[in-house]
Amino acid sequence: MTQDELLVLIYKKDERAFTHLYDMYSKSLFSVINVLVRNREEAEDVLQEVFVKIWKNIDSYHESKGRFYTWILNIARNTSIDKLRSKNFNNSQKNLSSDNFVHLLDDSNKLVNKVDTIGIQEFVKRLKPKCIQIIDLLFFKGYTQQEASDELEIPLGTVKTHNRNCINDLRNYLKV
Template identity: 70%
Template sequence: MTQEELLAQIYKKDSNAFNTLYNMYSKSLYGVIFNLLKNKEEAEDVLQEVFVKIWKNVDSYNESKGRFFTWILNIARNAAIDRLRSKDHTKNLKNLSVDNFVHILDHNATVVNRIDAIGIREFVKKLKPVCVRIIELLFFKGYTQQEASDELAMPLGTVKTQNRTCIKDLRNILEV
Protein backbone atom coordinates (compact mmCIF):
# COMPACT_ATOMS: atom_id res chain seq x y z
CA MET A 1 0.00 0.00 0.00
CA THR A 2 1.39 3.39 -0.94
CA GLN A 3 1.38 6.31 1.44
CA GLU A 4 -1.19 8.08 -0.76
CA GLU A 5 -3.53 5.08 -0.57
CA LEU A 6 -3.03 4.88 3.17
CA LEU A 7 -3.80 8.56 3.62
CA ALA A 8 -6.96 8.23 1.52
CA GLN A 9 -8.13 5.41 3.77
CA ILE A 10 -7.21 7.34 6.92
CA TYR A 11 -9.22 10.35 5.73
CA LYS A 12 -12.18 7.96 5.39
CA LYS A 13 -11.51 6.75 8.98
CA ASP A 14 -11.05 3.17 7.81
CA SER A 15 -10.09 1.10 10.89
CA ASN A 16 -7.79 -1.13 8.81
CA ALA A 17 -5.89 1.99 7.82
CA PHE A 18 -5.33 2.77 11.50
CA ASN A 19 -3.77 -0.67 12.02
CA THR A 20 -1.56 -0.20 8.96
CA LEU A 21 -0.55 3.26 10.15
CA TYR A 22 0.33 1.91 13.58
CA ASN A 23 2.32 -1.00 12.17
CA MET A 24 4.25 1.27 9.80
CA TYR A 25 5.21 4.02 12.22
CA SER A 26 4.85 2.93 15.85
CA LYS A 27 8.44 1.71 16.30
CA SER A 28 9.97 4.88 14.88
CA LEU A 29 7.70 7.16 16.88
CA TYR A 30 8.24 5.14 20.05
CA GLY A 31 12.00 5.51 19.60
CA VAL A 32 11.73 9.29 19.40
CA ILE A 33 9.36 9.48 22.37
CA PHE A 34 11.41 7.13 24.54
CA ASN A 35 14.62 8.94 23.65
CA LEU A 36 13.13 12.05 25.24
CA LEU A 37 11.24 10.52 28.19
CA LYS A 38 13.62 7.69 29.18
CA ASN A 39 10.67 5.80 30.69
CA LYS A 40 9.05 2.80 28.99
CA GLU A 41 5.56 3.17 30.50
CA GLU A 42 5.37 6.90 29.86
CA ALA A 43 6.66 6.45 26.31
CA GLU A 44 4.01 3.80 25.61
CA ASP A 45 1.33 6.06 27.06
CA VAL A 46 2.44 9.04 24.98
CA LEU A 47 2.62 6.82 21.87
CA GLN A 48 -1.05 5.93 22.33
CA GLU A 49 -1.92 9.60 22.73
CA VAL A 50 0.06 10.41 19.58
CA PHE A 51 -1.85 7.92 17.45
CA VAL A 52 -5.16 9.25 18.76
CA LYS A 53 -4.03 12.79 17.86
CA ILE A 54 -2.93 11.67 14.40
CA TRP A 55 -6.22 9.90 13.82
CA LYS A 56 -8.37 12.79 15.06
CA ASN A 57 -6.33 15.56 13.39
CA VAL A 58 -5.34 13.99 10.07
CA ASP A 59 -7.45 16.61 8.29
CA SER A 60 -4.97 19.26 9.44
CA TYR A 61 -2.10 17.52 7.59
CA ASN A 62 -1.07 19.63 4.60
CA GLU A 63 0.93 17.75 1.99
CA SER A 64 2.37 20.98 0.56
CA LYS A 65 4.04 21.78 3.92
CA GLY A 66 5.97 18.53 4.26
CA ARG A 67 5.99 14.77 4.28
CA PHE A 68 3.44 12.82 6.30
CA PHE A 69 6.17 11.11 8.33
CA THR A 70 7.62 14.50 9.28
CA TRP A 71 4.16 15.66 10.37
CA ILE A 72 3.55 12.65 12.63
CA LEU A 73 7.12 12.77 13.92
CA ASN A 74 6.55 16.36 15.05
CA ILE A 75 3.31 15.32 16.79
CA ALA A 76 5.23 12.59 18.64
CA ARG A 77 8.13 14.86 19.56
CA ASN A 78 5.84 17.65 20.77
CA ALA A 79 3.74 15.22 22.83
CA ALA A 80 6.89 13.85 24.47
CA ILE A 81 8.16 17.36 25.23
CA ASP A 82 4.75 18.27 26.67
CA ARG A 83 4.97 15.22 28.93
CA LEU A 84 8.51 16.16 29.98
CA ARG A 85 7.30 19.56 31.06
CA SER A 86 4.26 18.23 32.91
CA LYS A 87 4.12 18.13 36.70
CA ASP A 88 3.32 14.39 36.68
CA HIS A 89 6.54 13.61 34.85
CA THR A 90 8.56 15.62 37.36
CA LYS A 91 6.90 13.72 40.24
CA ASN A 92 7.61 10.38 38.56
CA LEU A 93 11.29 11.24 38.19
CA LYS A 94 11.54 11.87 41.91
CA ASN A 95 10.03 8.44 42.61
CA LEU A 96 12.33 6.35 40.40
CA SER A 97 14.21 3.61 42.18
CA VAL A 98 17.78 2.58 41.42
CA ASP A 99 16.47 -0.61 39.75
CA ASN A 100 14.70 1.48 37.13
CA PHE A 101 17.91 3.18 36.09
CA VAL A 102 19.46 -0.10 34.98
CA HIS A 103 16.40 -0.81 32.83
CA ILE A 104 16.46 2.71 31.40
CA LEU A 105 20.12 2.45 30.44
CA ASP A 106 19.65 -0.98 28.83
CA HIS A 107 16.52 0.09 26.97
CA ASN A 108 18.04 3.40 25.90
CA ALA A 109 20.86 1.57 24.11
CA THR A 110 18.23 -0.39 22.19
CA VAL A 111 16.41 2.82 21.25
CA VAL A 112 19.62 4.47 20.05
CA ASN A 113 20.30 1.40 17.94
CA ARG A 114 16.79 1.62 16.51
CA ILE A 115 17.28 5.28 15.64
CA ASP A 116 20.59 4.39 14.02
CA ALA A 117 18.90 1.49 12.22
CA ILE A 118 16.43 3.79 10.51
CA GLY A 119 19.35 5.97 9.50
CA ILE A 120 18.37 9.30 10.96
CA ARG A 121 21.66 9.86 12.75
CA GLU A 122 23.66 8.94 9.64
CA PHE A 123 21.92 11.64 7.63
CA VAL A 124 22.35 14.21 10.41
CA LYS A 125 26.09 13.41 10.61
CA LYS A 126 26.43 14.56 6.99
CA LEU A 127 25.50 18.10 8.02
CA LYS A 128 27.93 20.78 9.16
CA PRO A 129 28.92 20.52 12.84
CA VAL A 130 26.72 23.39 14.03
CA CYS A 131 23.72 21.66 12.44
CA VAL A 132 24.57 18.34 14.03
CA ARG A 133 24.69 20.03 17.45
CA ILE A 134 21.47 22.02 16.95
CA ILE A 135 19.49 19.03 15.67
CA GLU A 136 20.87 16.86 18.46
CA LEU A 137 19.71 19.34 21.09
CA LEU A 138 16.34 20.24 19.57
CA PHE A 139 15.18 16.91 18.18
CA PHE A 140 17.06 14.12 19.92
CA LYS A 141 17.28 15.69 23.38
CA GLY A 142 14.08 17.74 23.31
CA TYR A 143 15.59 21.12 24.17
CA THR A 144 13.55 24.23 23.48
CA GLN A 145 15.13 26.75 21.14
CA GLN A 146 15.84 28.98 24.15
CA GLU A 147 17.55 26.12 26.00
CA ALA A 148 19.62 25.33 22.90
CA SER A 149 20.52 29.01 22.64
CA ASP A 150 21.76 28.97 26.24
CA GLU A 151 23.64 25.67 25.80
CA LEU A 152 25.36 26.83 22.60
CA ALA A 153 25.95 30.39 23.84
CA MET A 154 24.30 31.57 20.64
CA PRO A 155 21.59 34.25 20.24
CA LEU A 156 18.05 32.81 20.06
CA GLY A 157 17.44 34.32 16.62
CA THR A 158 20.60 32.65 15.32
CA VAL A 159 19.48 29.27 16.69
CA LYS A 160 16.09 29.68 14.98
CA THR A 161 17.68 30.65 11.66
CA GLN A 162 20.29 27.91 11.87
CA ASN A 163 17.59 25.36 12.72
CA ARG A 164 15.57 26.27 9.61
CA THR A 165 18.73 26.16 7.47
CA CYS A 166 19.79 22.82 8.95
CA ILE A 167 16.37 21.25 8.37
CA LYS A 168 16.45 22.52 4.78
CA ASP A 169 19.93 21.01 4.32
CA LEU A 170 18.72 17.73 5.82
CA ARG A 171 15.75 17.67 3.41
CA ASN A 172 18.15 18.21 0.51
CA ILE A 173 20.28 15.27 1.67
CA LEU A 174 17.20 13.05 1.99
CA GLU A 175 15.96 13.96 -1.50
CA VAL A 176 19.21 12.86 -3.17
Protein backbone atom coordinates in the same frame (compact mmCIF):
# COMPACT_ATOMS: atom_id res chain seq x y z
CA MET B 1 -2.13 -1.30 1.62
CA THR B 2 -0.17 1.69 0.38
CA GLN B 3 0.20 4.90 2.32
CA ASP B 4 -2.00 6.74 -0.20
CA GLU B 5 -4.77 4.15 0.18
CA LEU B 6 -4.41 4.38 3.94
CA LEU B 7 -4.71 8.17 3.89
CA VAL B 8 -7.92 7.97 1.85
CA LEU B 9 -9.43 5.61 4.44
CA ILE B 10 -8.27 7.78 7.35
CA TYR B 11 -9.80 10.88 5.79
CA LYS B 12 -13.07 8.92 5.50
CA LYS B 13 -12.66 7.88 9.19
CA ASP B 14 -12.89 4.22 8.15
CA GLU B 15 -12.16 2.23 11.32
CA ARG B 16 -10.11 -0.39 9.41
CA ALA B 17 -7.64 2.37 8.63
CA PHE B 18 -6.79 2.86 12.29
CA THR B 19 -5.57 -0.73 12.59
CA HIS B 20 -3.49 -0.39 9.42
CA LEU B 21 -2.11 2.93 10.61
CA TYR B 22 -1.10 1.40 13.92
CA ASP B 23 0.45 -1.67 12.28
CA MET B 24 2.46 0.44 9.84
CA TYR B 25 3.85 3.04 12.23
CA SER B 26 3.57 1.98 15.88
CA LYS B 27 7.03 0.41 16.18
CA SER B 28 8.95 3.33 14.72
CA LEU B 29 6.91 5.93 16.61
CA PHE B 30 7.27 4.00 19.86
CA SER B 31 11.05 3.92 19.42
CA VAL B 32 11.21 7.69 19.08
CA ILE B 33 8.83 8.24 22.01
CA ASN B 34 10.63 5.76 24.26
CA VAL B 35 14.00 7.39 23.62
CA LEU B 36 12.61 10.76 24.66
CA VAL B 37 10.41 9.68 27.59
CA ARG B 38 12.72 6.89 28.87
CA ASN B 39 9.89 5.11 30.62
CA ARG B 40 8.19 2.22 28.82
CA GLU B 41 4.76 2.63 30.46
CA GLU B 42 4.70 6.37 29.87
CA ALA B 43 5.91 5.83 26.30
CA GLU B 44 3.03 3.41 25.68
CA ASP B 45 0.57 6.01 26.98
CA VAL B 46 2.13 8.69 24.79
CA LEU B 47 1.96 6.35 21.77
CA GLN B 48 -1.76 5.87 22.32
CA GLU B 49 -2.23 9.62 22.64
CA VAL B 50 -0.25 10.15 19.42
CA PHE B 51 -2.49 7.83 17.42
CA VAL B 52 -5.59 9.55 18.75
CA LYS B 53 -4.13 12.93 17.72
CA ILE B 54 -3.27 11.62 14.26
CA TRP B 55 -6.81 10.28 13.84
CA LYS B 56 -8.51 13.44 15.10
CA ASN B 57 -6.24 15.91 13.30
CA ILE B 58 -5.82 14.22 9.93
CA ASP B 59 -7.54 17.17 8.26
CA SER B 60 -4.57 19.37 9.21
CA TYR B 61 -2.17 17.16 7.23
CA HIS B 62 -1.40 18.45 3.75
CA GLU B 63 0.80 16.44 1.41
CA SER B 64 2.11 19.64 -0.15
CA LYS B 65 3.74 20.61 3.16
CA GLY B 66 5.67 17.37 3.68
CA ARG B 67 5.61 13.61 3.97
CA PHE B 68 2.97 11.89 6.09
CA TYR B 69 5.62 10.05 8.11
CA THR B 70 7.35 13.33 8.96
CA TRP B 71 4.01 14.79 10.07
CA ILE B 72 3.21 11.87 12.42
CA LEU B 73 6.80 11.80 13.66
CA ASN B 74 6.48 15.46 14.66
CA ILE B 75 3.24 14.68 16.49
CA ALA B 76 5.02 11.88 18.37
CA ARG B 77 8.01 14.08 19.19
CA ASN B 78 5.89 17.04 20.32
CA THR B 79 3.57 14.87 22.41
CA SER B 80 6.62 13.27 24.07
CA ILE B 81 8.10 16.66 24.86
CA ASP B 82 4.75 17.83 26.25
CA LYS B 83 4.73 14.74 28.49
CA LEU B 84 8.27 15.48 29.69
CA ARG B 85 7.32 19.04 30.57
CA SER B 86 4.11 18.09 32.37
CA LYS B 87 4.05 18.64 36.11
CA ASN B 88 2.71 15.13 36.88
CA PHE B 89 5.46 13.46 34.87
CA ASN B 90 8.16 15.56 36.53
CA ASN B 91 6.80 14.77 39.99
CA SER B 92 6.69 11.03 39.25
CA GLN B 93 10.31 11.13 38.09
CA LYS B 94 11.51 12.69 41.35
CA ASN B 95 10.68 9.48 43.20
CA LEU B 96 12.64 7.11 40.97
CA SER B 97 15.36 4.96 42.52
CA SER B 98 18.91 5.20 41.23
CA ASP B 99 18.48 1.76 39.59
CA ASN B 100 16.34 3.43 36.93
CA PHE B 101 19.23 5.62 35.81
CA VAL B 102 21.73 2.84 35.14
CA HIS B 103 20.15 2.26 31.73
CA LEU B 104 20.37 5.85 30.49
CA LEU B 105 23.72 5.25 28.81
CA ASP B 106 22.34 2.13 27.14
CA ASP B 107 19.35 4.15 25.90
CA SER B 108 21.58 6.76 24.31
CA ASN B 109 23.54 4.02 22.54
CA LYS B 110 20.27 2.52 21.33
CA LEU B 111 19.28 5.93 19.91
CA VAL B 112 22.55 6.13 18.00
CA ASN B 113 21.89 2.66 16.59
CA LYS B 114 18.28 3.50 15.68
CA VAL B 115 19.32 6.73 13.99
CA ASP B 116 22.04 4.83 12.18
CA THR B 117 19.64 2.09 11.04
CA ILE B 118 17.40 4.55 9.30
CA GLY B 119 20.49 6.15 7.73
CA ILE B 120 20.13 9.65 9.16
CA GLN B 121 23.35 9.55 11.17
CA GLU B 122 25.52 9.54 8.05
CA PHE B 123 23.75 12.64 6.77
CA VAL B 124 23.94 14.42 10.13
CA LYS B 125 27.69 13.67 10.32
CA ARG B 126 28.17 15.67 7.09
CA LEU B 127 26.83 18.83 8.73
CA LYS B 128 28.94 21.51 10.36
CA PRO B 129 29.77 20.83 14.04
CA LYS B 130 27.43 23.64 15.17
CA CYS B 131 24.60 22.04 13.17
CA ILE B 132 25.28 18.65 14.69
CA GLN B 133 25.07 20.23 18.17
CA ILE B 134 21.83 22.06 17.42
CA ILE B 135 20.11 19.07 15.77
CA ASP B 136 21.19 16.84 18.64
CA LEU B 137 19.73 19.20 21.24
CA LEU B 138 16.52 20.14 19.41
CA PHE B 139 15.54 16.88 17.74
CA PHE B 140 17.21 14.05 19.62
CA LYS B 141 17.23 15.42 23.15
CA GLY B 142 13.96 17.36 22.92
CA TYR B 143 15.29 20.77 23.95
CA THR B 144 13.29 23.86 23.12
CA GLN B 145 15.05 26.53 21.10
CA GLN B 146 15.32 28.64 24.28
CA GLU B 147 16.87 25.73 26.20
CA ALA B 148 19.33 25.13 23.35
CA SER B 149 20.17 28.84 23.41
CA ASP B 150 20.90 28.65 27.14
CA GLU B 151 22.88 25.42 26.80
CA LEU B 152 25.03 26.69 23.92
CA GLU B 153 25.23 30.21 25.38
CA ILE B 154 24.21 31.85 22.10
CA PRO B 155 21.27 34.18 21.38
CA LEU B 156 17.87 32.63 20.69
CA GLY B 157 17.71 34.25 17.25
CA THR B 158 21.03 32.64 16.34
CA VAL B 159 19.71 29.22 17.39
CA LYS B 160 16.62 29.74 15.23
CA THR B 161 18.70 30.80 12.23
CA HIS B 162 21.19 27.95 12.66
CA ASN B 163 18.33 25.48 13.06
CA ARG B 164 16.63 26.63 9.87
CA ASN B 165 19.91 26.60 7.92
CA CYS B 166 20.96 23.22 9.31
CA ILE B 167 17.63 21.62 8.44
CA ASN B 168 17.94 23.03 4.92
CA ASP B 169 21.45 21.57 4.65
CA LEU B 170 20.13 18.22 5.87
CA ARG B 171 17.28 18.34 3.34
CA ASN B 172 19.79 18.98 0.58
CA TYR B 173 21.86 15.97 1.65
CA LEU B 174 18.76 13.79 1.72
CA LYS B 175 17.75 14.83 -1.81
CA VAL B 176 21.02 13.53 -3.28
